[in-house]
Structures are given as structure tokens and as C-alpha cells.
Amino acid sequence: MSLRYAVLAALLEGEASGYELSKSFDVSLANFWPATPQQLYRELERLAGDGLVASRVVRQERxxxxxxxxxxxxxxxxLGAFAGRPPKRPxxxxxxxxxxxxxxxxxxxxxxxxLIEERMDRVRGKLDRYRRLRDRLLDGRAEDEYLATAERVGPYLTLMAGIGFEEQNLRWCERALLVLARRVPLG
Amino acid sequence: MSLRYAVLAALLEGEASGYELSKSFDVSLANFWPATPQQLYRELERLAGDGLVASRVVRQERxxxxxxxxxxxxxxxxLGAFAGRPPKRPxxxxxxxxxxxxxxxxxxxxxxxxLIEERMDRVRGKLDRYRRLRDRLLDGRAEDEYLATAERVGPYLTLMAGIGFEEQNLRWCERALLVLARRVPLG
DNA sequence: CGCACCTATTCAAATAATTGAGTATGTGAG
DNA sequence: CTCACATACTCAATTATTTGAATAGGTGCG
Structure with a gap:
């Protein structure tokens, strides 16, 4: 059921095709609600049937x-009603x-x-992407300034959640490596 | 597919019934691989069919x-082979x-x-349970001491991951509340 | 030219997960 | 005595999710 609202939330950013959604989903909502392109297409179909989204066909040349x-x-x-209800699932x-x-x-x-070192590589890559996204949002402004003027804070807060999660992930990996190093001392 | 291995990993702790597993799962493996009792029963059935677990019926009085x-x-x-393969899914x-x-x-x-304050309540409850579990594991010993002598470190490391995750969760909630408080100043 | 990858979607099949109820019995609180 | 809750599962129905392939043209590399 939540995918429904995740898609609606993604459309708050403006008009999008299923394909575009599946791309933008990857860098934002997928971090707390993953979905494959197939799921998005199906969900958009249903939402259109329920009148929660409107669609138009855009003809393209190439x-x-x-x-x-x-x-x-x-x-x-x-979406507004959903946002105020307590979550159904933990x-x-x-x-x-x-x-x-x-x-x-x-x-x-x-x-x-x-395996943990491989995880660290992937986490570092994700953190880089997150931080670039944050820099693009802030656009040179300090966080305070941004928060005072921005019309939307939701996407910023969820981005901060993603960054915090991956930073924690990295800290755990480092600790785990220390523990394992002690287990099997080199030499 | 992973549930299969999560169940095998849970059985490393020793013999258990489906019911007991569904209880112990809640406080350990469910934190990184949730499963309902129904899923566990089905999986145990399959594992028994594949000869990866053995079962015996215990008659009880009351x-x-x-x-x-x-x-x-x-x-x-x-399970050993699984533990060495890189994860299939992110x-x-x-x-x-x-x-x-x-x-x-x-x-x-x-x-x-x-909603965020309700989340904080639940997270604090979870952290309390995690910390009690850690204290039970350590049993008065310092962490170093425990890690030097314990035969298994896996469950300790995953518990640390759970604690770290929930602590981070709490930190995010605090920040988010600050941001929202600025948005709508009291009065 | 061939191959891989991008845009943009749809279809079908298989597997997994969720929900709700049903079957039995026992224990403890009020 | 009743009600809730614990033990210990099983079954069936519905949803959700995953996987693989199909369609069909375009772009860029060597």
C-alpha cells in the first residue's frame, strides 16, 4: 500500500514519466522504499485508474x-491524509x-x-552521491539559510536520514573489522 | 532465499521449535531479516525436506x-558456504x-x-531491549575481555549493528524535530 | 558493422509475504 | 467465570515482489 504514496510523493517534484520516475526513485525514495520499474509502472496504472494521477502521452521524435x-x-x-496518519508497519x-x-x-x-570491505566500498559510493545531492540542494547556502527559505524540507530531511544511515553503516564496518582483526591476528 | 539461511543461522544457537524460533527471531535476526511465524514454519518444512535440518516430535504433558x-x-x-558468498541483494x-x-x-x-515523537518512543524501547541483551551477553565482562574469550562474535556484531542503527535513528529524529520547530515557532 | 547500452514500456510466470482465521490446551488476573 | 494471553501450530486466500523476456528505435565506440 505504501508504494502508492511513495509514487505520489515522488510526483510532488513535478510531472514525470514512468521511466523518469524509476530513475529519480533510485536516488531518493528508493533509499527508504525500494521499487523496481515494473512496480512503478503498475502502480501508476492503478493510480490513474483511481484518479489520483492524470496522464498524457507525449510524442517524441527520436x-x-x-x-x-x-x-x-x-x-x-x-497524500496529505496519508502523511498525517501513523505508519502501519514498523x-x-x-x-x-x-x-x-x-x-x-x-x-x-x-x-x-x-565481505565487509566490499560493503564499505559500496557505502562510500552511496555517501558520495548523497553528499553531492545535498550540495546541489543547498547550492552554496548554509543549512540554516536553506531551511529558513526553502519551500520544502521533506526531501532534505529524508536525505539527511540517508546520509546518517550510511555514515553509521561505515562506523559499524570499521568496528567490525577491528573485532575481526583481533580474532585472527596477522602473521 | 535468504530467509532460508537466516533460519539456519538461528539454529546455530541450538535446537528449537518453530514457536521458539519465532520468539528468538524477534529479538535478533528479525532486526535485519524480518519474518512472520508463518514464514518460519514454511521455511522449516522446506529445510527439513532438503535435509538441512532434522526434526523430532517432543510430546508434552500440559x-x-x-x-x-x-x-x-x-x-x-x-550455511558456511552462504556466509562466504557476497550478498546477492543490496x-x-x-x-x-x-x-x-x-x-x-x-x-x-x-x-x-x-509522528516523529512516536517513532522516538519506539526506538528508545528497542534500544533498551538491545542494551539489556548486550549486558546479558557481556555478563559483567568488558567488551575486550568478552571478544577475547567468546566462541562466537557474529551475534555480538549484529547486535552492535542494531544498537548503532537505532542510536542513529534517534539522532535523526532529534535533528528533524529541531528543523520542524524552526519551521513553525511556538506561539 | 557489430555490440553494448539508453530510452520507454509491457507481459507473464514464479516466488515470497501478508492477513485472517482455525485448532487445541493451559495459566493467571480480576 | 470470563477474558486475555501463552503455547504450538496449520490452512487458505490474497497481495506483493522478483525475474526474465519481448518490443522497438537511438546513440556511441572501435
């Missing part, structure tokens, strides 16, 4: 036609690496270390 | 019979509250603040 979607007033109202994290860490004892700690 | 499950050697081997977070925060602009910030 590319396939695309369907652009906009929030309707009904959609905006539904936050869920699915992290395969932690299953492997939980199960590591008895195996080779060095193998687990390699 | 309670219904239960089926106790143990890791087989094949199960232990499968970490996924599903957090309905963040959709609401993303969508809040245009609505009443005070409503969002209430």
Missing part, C-alpha cells in the same frame, strides 16, 4: 512515446550481509572481512 | 506437542515514516512532529 503523469487534486489530498531492514556475519563463527573470519 | 529442529551437517555446510530499508516526511510539505508540520 525516442519512443512516453506517458507523463501529474498529481491530481484528489491525489494531493490522499521500519524493516533487510541486510543479507548481517545474516552472513551472524553465521560466520566456525568459518574463516578473513572471508567475512572481505 | 502443552501441545512440538517439533524440535536441529541443524544437520549438510545444513551447517550450506541492503533494503522500508520506512513508511520517511515517505510521510518526504510528503509533509504543504501539510501541518506539527502533525509530522507527533
Amino acid at each position: 525516442r519512443p512515446d512516453k506517458r507523463m503523469f501529474t498529481l491530481t487534486e484528489a491525489g494531493r489530498a490522499e 521500519t524493516a531492514v533487510r541486510d543479507e550481509l548481517l545474516i552472513k556475519v551472524q553465521a560466520m563463527d566456525g568459518g574463516d573470519p578473513d572471508v567475512t572481512r572481505v | 502443552r501441545p506437542d512440538k517439533r524440535m529442529f536441529t541443524l544437520t551437517e549438510a545444513g551447517r555446510a550450506e 541492503t533494503a530499508v522500508r520506512d513508511e515514516l520517511l515517505i510521510k516526511v518526504q510528503a509533509m510539505d504543504g501539510g501541518d508540520p506539527d502533525v509530522t512532529r507527533v
